[in-house]
Amino acid sequence: MVSHSPHARHRAQNRSVTDAHIEFALLWGTPIVQPMHRVAYHVGASDIRQARKAGAEIPNRVEGVAVVTSVDRTVVTVIRTNDRRKLALIGRWREGFRHGERL
DSSP: OOOBOHHHHHHHHHTTOOHHHHHHHHHHSEEEEEGGGEEEEEOOHHHHHHHHHTTOOOOTTOTTEEEEEOTTOOEEEEEEOSOHHHHHHTTGGGGTGGGTOOO
16 A cells, blocks of 8 residues: 555545545556656546456546655545546646746
């Protein structure tokens, strides 16, 4: 099992994301590279289909779960979204995007 930051534990509890959801996302989710050397693992419908074909156990309500990890694989935060594009934007606020620069 991976370690979780206190923020990640709090967000997971608020968003009804269990440890089973987090483990599933890390194993089967699509990795999305983010700024500051973070990686988000997002579970979409295609990831669930692949897992089902492989015979993996699929937790209820796992579609849309995203887990953001740091370099050392610590879970930084947990998100529920069906839009993977949003995950690529997280962290850009620190790089000046809030000042009106375009991607």
